[in-house]
Amino acid sequence: MDIARLVASRSTCLRRQVGALLVKDKNILTTGYNGTPSGIVHCETVGCLRQQLNVPSGERHELCRGLHAEQNAIIQAARHGGNIAAATLYCTNSPCIICSKMLINAGIREIIYLDGYPDQLSLEMLKEAGITCRQFVPAVPQVNPEALS
Numbered sequence: 001m002d003i004a005r006l007v008a009s010r011s012t013c014l015r016r017q018v019g020a021l022l023v024k025d026k027n028i029l030t031t032g033y034n035g036t037p038s039g040i041v042h043c044e045t046v047g048c049l050r051q052q053l054n055v056p057s058g059e060r061h062e063l064c065r066g067l068h069a070e071q072n073a074i075i076q077a078a079r080h081g082g083n084i085a086a087a088t089l090y091c092t093n094s095p096c097i098i099c100s101k102m103l104i105n106a107g108i109r110e111i112i113y114l115d116g117y118p119d120q121l122s123l124e125m126l127k128e129a130g131i132t133c134r135q136f137v138p139a140v141p142q143v144n145p146e147a148l149s
Contacts, residue, residue, distance in 0.1 A: 032072030
C-alpha cells in the first residue's frame, strides 16, 4: 500500500489524491493516479470543475476534467500491451461505480483499498461479480519485549 500512496503523490487533483497499482504474480504491472488526460491543462491551473459546480463526492463523475487512478492503471496496461486479467488492484480508495464496471470487465480478481468511498452500488456490483474487495489493515508492529527492559 506504500507504493499506492507514493503513486497518489503524483496526482494533480485538488480534491483527492488517489493512487492505484495492478499486481499479478507478485509483479507490478501498471500504476495510475488521478488527474487530467495527457496534454490537457491540469486542474491546478484552471481550477476544479467539481468544486465550482458544488458537486458532492461520489456523485456525477462525468463532471470532472480528470481520470481516476484505476482508469489510468487500466489504460497504461492497454497502451503497453499488458495482460491484467486475474490481477489484484491496490488502491488508496475503494473504486467508484464507473471504475468498478471497468475493473469487472478487465478481469480483476481482487481489490485491496486503504480508505472507503461513498458508493454502495460499486461494492454491490463487485461482490456480485465475485471480486474479493477488502480494506487494507496495516500490520501491527511486533514489539521486542527485551527492548522494553
